[in-house]
Amino acid sequence: MGNIHLLKRENGLAIQAYEKAISIDSTFVKAYGDLASVHISTKDFEKAVSILEKALEIDSDFSKGYLLLGIARNSLGRQHEAVDPLRRALALEPKNADAHYRLGEAYFAKGDYRDAIESGKNATRLKRNYHAAEQLLGDAYSKLGQIEDARNWYARAMQDSRLRDYCKRQIEDLARSQGQ
Secondary structure (H helix, E strand, O other): OHHHHHHOOOHHHHHHHHHHHHHHOOOOHHHHHHHHHHHHHOOOHHHHHHHHHHHHHHOOOOHHHHHHHHHHHHHOOOHHHHHHHHHHHHHHOOOOHHHHHHHHHHHHHHOOHHHHHHHHHHHHHHOOOOHHHHHHHHHHHHHOOOHHHHHHHHHHHOOOHHHHHHHHHHHHHHHHHOOO
16 A cells, blocks of 8 residues: 555655554565655655664665665765665675665765765666766766766766756866866
8 A cells, every 4th residue: 555655646645554564564674665765755864764774673684775774874964874784785786776876975975986986887887877876976086186087977967857957067167177
């Protein structure tokens, strides 16, 4: 029922359904993950963290739980706490492009630009046209002063209309900073 409500964008009813599922079977980690996803989508990141910590106590191999925990902690600005669960998600699912990207986000926010580049490249190798990861790579290369690499990644990311204006502005700023 939670999934049906979620498809209808009835977040409150979805939350109730997932909570009911958990009350019936307190070991049903998928319900915890789905419940946490709703809280992440409604920007209640603290609640999502709390739910995911419970789920991971139940199942320490719940890779989606680690990924969601990393996303929630990143969103709270707690990147130093996001890195370990994201690494754990990747240990369980090494080919998870989203986990690589989210780990790159955490590294970038911490100022670990080289690690952000490594994670971003892993994400783009695993998922074609992963424009958010391409933007991340542009940002990280820009921070390292590797202007040509930054431009190239921004140009790729511009294929996504949601990122186009940001990437275009970044390329223009790079050109201005080089006096072009």
